Amino acid sequence: MDFRLSEDNELIRDAAREFAEKRLFPNAEKFDEEGDIPHEIYQELAELGYFGMMVPEKYGGMELDNLTYICAMEEFARGCAGAMISLSVHNSLVCEAILQYGTDEQKEKYLPKLASGEIMGAYCLTEPNSGTDAGSLKTTAAESGDNFVLNGTKTFVTNGGIAGIYLVFTLTSKEAGSKGISCIIVEKDTKGMSIGAKEKKMGLKGSDTREISFDDCEVPQSNLLGERDKGFKIALSLLANGRIGVGSQAVGIAQAAYEEAIKYSKEREQFGQPICNFQAIAFKLADMKVRIDASRLLVHRAAWLKDNDMPHSTEASVAKLYATQSANWVCNEAVQIHGGYGYIKEYAVERYFRDARVTEIYEGTSEAQKIVISRAILK
Ligand SMILES: Cc1cc2nc3c(=O)[nH]c(=O)nc-3n(C[C@H](O)[C@H](O)[C@H](O)COP(=O)(O)OP(=O)(O)OC[C@H]3O[C@@H](n4cnc5c(N)ncnc54)[C@H](O)[C@@H]3O)c2cc1C
Known part of the structure; x- marks a missing residue:
């Protein structure tokens, strides 16, 4: 067994460490105090490729393996855990979801924008009455012509106020419970979607955490990610x-x-x-x-x-x-x-x-x- 990291692992880790030591750690106290991480920090991270760390190069990503990604994420957390969690949700939940479950069209539409940092991703599973018991979620997506109509509320959404797309887990077959959940991509500013106030948290104060509500929010059925009813x-x-x-x-x-x-x-x-x-x-x-x-x-x-x-x-x-x-x-x-x-x-x-x-x-x-x-x- 060889426990050493490869040269590639170390190269990316050291670059992430350098950025964290220069741009995150010296400002982390300010981000915490002000409850905000300025957009320019995310822009700088995006310019260095950290918004598409595991996204294939053909979509503009760095195409790193998970171990290299993890080594970099540790360094970002060492510098500022709030900035790190925004990046983590974006990379390991949202980019990965589209990469693993998206159609070719969805990959072509969203991955280049996500990898370049043009848009950020958010992951909406938790609801006010459905946390650990995530399979009991109540948000619904009813079919209406070529659309889904979403109704419900998601809570504790990381990147809630700064994301461009939201992966929303919702019931498409209400009577089937957790076997009737699907994942639907909702773009920011879709009519019927509202973004709540920033939560005031104990820690990670710079990261943006909000409630997101859907009130007759219509999205095209082509925004279904992965198979219908296989979302859980x-x-x-x-x-x-x-x-x-x-x-x-x-x-x-x-x-x-x-x-x-x-x-x-x-x-x-x-x-x-x-x-x-x-x-x-x-x-x-x-x-x-x-x-x-x-x-x-x-x-x-x-x-x-x-x-x-x-x-x-x-x-x-x-x-x-x-x-x-x-x-x-x-x-x-x-x-x-x-x-x-x-x-x-x-x-x-x-x-x-x-x-x-x-x-x-x-x-x-x-x-x-x-x-x-x-x-x-x-x-
Ligand atoms: C800062 C922050 C960011 C977040 N970001 C996101 C996000 O981006 N997207 C998202 O979807 N969610 C997000 N969450 C939500 C988070 O994942 C949930 O808070 C978490 O899953 C717990 O759910 P809950 O808060 O409803 O607690 P509950 O499920 O109500 O749990 C309360 C307590 O009961 C315990 N408990 C519950 N069920 C059992 C059981 N069967 N056996 C033993 N103990 C049990 C729990 O462990 C816990 O101690 C975020 C939360 C925070 C605080």
């Missing part, structure tokens, strides 16, 4: 990809908190010496390293399995569960190492602590990952 399977298969991405986000946040904790523990003196001289602090750093290393290996394993067309759904859940729990643990310890200063906004660990929290919630909660993993064990 599409949603779940995409989430397996997304979970590897959230795992890498957790590793990036944890790595950032760990680096701050090392630095601070060498600078801060108590009892006439740096606090890293105390074994209680040094052992925390050792435990952080072990958890981050293990998380990264699990995330890379899941990405490698995907790249090699091997089953990876359970491994994606294992990686997401462990990496996100570890990130929360690491950030908590990083705050502890900073003492009272860790509780003050001036120190980045305060933000990492808040940003890490949601990684155990979205794209499937930790409890949902345990359902996936235990079912695989017991089947």
Whole structure:
């Protein structure tokens, strides 16, 4: 077994790290404070190709494999977890969905625009009364001539206010429950679609999260993505990809908190010496390293399995569960190492602590990952 990354993996990872260190990390506190990531940041990311990381070159993408993508995403999360999640939803949920399930016409219509950053993508599965139980969603799409007419509300939509297309999971066969769900592409500004106010969140404050409602919103039937009534399977298969991405986000946040904790523990003196001289602090750093290393290996394993067309759904859940729990643990310890200063906004660990929290919630909660993993064990 060779655990080394290839030269290509490292090249893209290092380029992403350079961008994150120059453009994301120095501004992350501002993005958090202002609750916004300026459009120019996304534009710069798009110009460097990061909007079409796994999209084939013929559609204007970088055509990277999943492992290389994941290495870059970890770096973006280390710089600014809010910007990273916008990119992650766009790349691993929306671009991937169109690539895997789109018709040739849909690919030609949307992938070049997505890959160039002309438009951003959003993924609309969650509803006010349907979260973990995603199969119980209530948004409907009734047939009317050549159109679908959508009615319902989606909540917690990442990129909700800045996307150009929305992948909306909706009932096309109401009586069939989760076996009657389809995925429909809705373009921004379609009549009958309304975008709610930006949610005020605990962390990832720069990322744009909103409610999206549909009131007799008509879209052509040609906007159906994948097979009719097979949308729930599409949603779940995409989430397996997304979970590897959230795992890498957790590793990036944890790595950032760990680096701050090392630095601070060498600078801060108590009892006439740096606090890293105390074994209680040094052992925390050792435990952080072990958890981050293990998380990264699990995330890379899941990405490698995907790249090699091997089953990876359970491994994606294992990686997401462990990496996100570890990130929360690491950030908590990083705050502890900073003492009272860790509780003050001036120190980045305060933000990492808040940003890490949601990684155990979205794209499937930790409890949902345990359902996936235990079912695989017991089947
Ligand atoms: C910042 C942010 C961004 C998001 N972005 C998106 C997005 O872009 N698109 C999208 O569709 N969604 C998005 N979400 C929604 C997210 O995926 C859901 O919040 C998540 O799936 C949990 O659903 P819920 O909030 O309804 O919680 P619930 O499902 O109500 O869960 C509440 C609690 O009950 C537990 N629970 C539920 N069922 C079970 C069970 N069977 N066994 C054990 N425990 C259970 C859960 O684990 C959790 O602890 C986002 C959420 C946030 C906060």
